[in-house]
Amino acid sequence: MPQRHKTQVCIIGAGPSGLLLSQLLAKTGIHTIVLDRKDRAYIEGRVRAGVLEQGTVDALEQAGVAERLHAEGLTHDGFELAFDGVRHRIDLKALTGSAVVVYGQTEVTKDLFDARFADNQQFFFNIDDVVPTELKSDQPQVHFTQDGAQHVITCDYIAGCDGFRGVSRAAIPNDVLKTFERVYPFGWLGILVDQPPVSHELIYANHAHGFALASMRSETRSRYYIQCEATDCVSDWSDDRFWEEFATRLGPDAAANLQTGASFEKSIAPLRSFVAEPMRYGNLFLAGDAAHIVPPTGAKGLNLAVADIRLLSRALIEHYAGNDHYIDTYSETALNRVWKVERFSWQLSTLMHQFPENSPFERRMQRAEFDYITESEAASKAIAENYIGLPLE
Numbered sequence: 001m002p003q004r005h006k007t008q009v010c011i012i013g014a015g016p017s018g019l020l021l022s023q024l025l026a027k028t029g030i031h032t033i034v035l036d037r038k039d040r041a042y043i044e045g046r047v048r049a050g051v052l053e054q055g056t057v058d059a060l061e062q063a064g065v066a067e068r069l070h071a072e073g074l075t076h077d078g079f080e081l082a083f084d085g086v087r088h089r090i091d092l093k094a095l096t097g098s099a100v101v102v103y104g105q106t107e108v109t110k111d112l113f114d115a116r117f118a119d120n121q122q123f124f125f126n127i128d129d130v131v132p133t134e135l136k137s138d139q140p141q142v143h144f145t146q147d148g149a150q151h152v153i154t155c156d157y158i159a160g161c162d163g164f165r166g167v168s169r170a171a172i173p174n175d176v177l178k179t180f181e182r183v184y185p186f187g188w189l190g191i192l193v194d195q196p197p198v199s200h201e202l203i204y205a206n207h208a209h210g211f212a213l214a215s216m217r218s219e220t221r222s223r224y225y226i227q228c229e230a231t232d233c234v235s236d237w238s239d240d241r242f243w244e245e246f247a248t249r250l251g252p253d254a255a256a257n258l259q260t261g262a263s264f265e266k267s268i269a270p271l272r273s274f275v276a277e278p279m280r281y282g283n284l285f286l287a288g289d290a291a292h293i294v295p296p297t298g299a300k301g302l303n304l305a306v307a308d309i310r311l312l313s314r315a316l317i318e319h320y321a322g323n324d325h326y327i328d329t330y331s332e333t334a335l336n337r338v339w340k341v342e343r344f345s346w347q348l349s350t351l352m353h354q355f356p357e358n359s360p361f362e363r364r365m366q367r368a369e370f371d372y373i374t375e376s377e378a379a380s381k382a383i384a385e386n387y388i389g390l391p392l393e
């Protein structure tokens, strides 16, 4: 006989999306149960991106988890695009009046977990066989097992925050769900190194050998990436090989300040653009990576997830206050913004990477677009307003 539980909103996934949703709903007295197939230590150990839009900072402030972010985050008023060593700064502050904050997603996740545990959030970790059912009923259920015991949660709504490989999206019938995907013909090899960043701002570089990105986690910890073959393994890339290639792609001017050292984290991530429609089916809502994936070039993965949660938390809070307008329009409103952010991430990825199928003509088109951006304030502003984050709706 399964153990039975009841809640208002059952959240599948304790990544940034699920944690932020539970925090925002808890602040208005809405009860949630949060499920994850992993545990807190594993989830906090995942290395992810680290550039926050102002909208994300606002959401974390609203959630009451921005204290460390304000103390440790690095405000960046601009970033650089480089093309074969020629550098152009996108002055976010001058072009948009706004900026971004560099603060690792790992830290955001830790801050959210701290807040949820302090609030005695009901979690189920290390679970298996999660199955959302009765999605069209007013009492949907989520079945799962933990340590061999069967459980069933009855709720008003299910929030599918279980990422790209979760079960929530798959619970939407195939004759309803539409998906759109572009898999890029390369990956990103990323390292963490305890050395001061090569520049005080991020540098995105397009070089004949491939893309490189100089980022950071703090003033003493750098996060660097280079484009690699989709089939590469971490073992193919010694630190020495990485440093030589990274310096080449940044160009001599930027690389002059490069301080190398032993990496303590090295991983390869694939790149894809992906969108699932709709983001609601009955009383199941999708948010974050469960609904969409962006290539990391535009630093939008976490920010897009947070934007979904800002819309979904408002929809649920308003529903319980008697107003169903936002819950009825959630999928349409969220997808309208998702597609625009997918476009920006795809555009910057197309501009900055070496594509094996590209002819010399396409490479000249990349250089012409770079030159246009450097010479046109309007073109630079278009990049800047997407980078700092589009309006929520």
Ligand code: APR
Residues within 6 Å of the ligand: 012, 013, 014, 015, 016, 017, 018, 035, 036, 037, 038, 043, 048, 049, 105, 130, 161, 162, 163, 164, 165, 166, 167, 287, 288, 289, 290, 300, 301, 302, 303, 305
């Ligand atoms: N049952 C329970 N939990 C699951 C299941 C499942 N079947 N499948 C996945 N999960 C959990 C994962 O263990 C993970 O902790 O769902 C969580 C999903 O978290 P993320 O993948 O981080 O997705 P999201 O919270 O939307 O955050 C998006 O995280 O991965 C980055 O680049 C991404 O920055 C973006 C952000």
Ligand code: PHB
Residues within 6 Å of the ligand: 048, 049, 050, 051, 202, 213, 215, 216, 223, 296, 297, 298, 299, 300
């Ligand atoms: C990172 O710091 O990990 C990072 C920054 C910007 C990106 C992608 C990743 O576009």
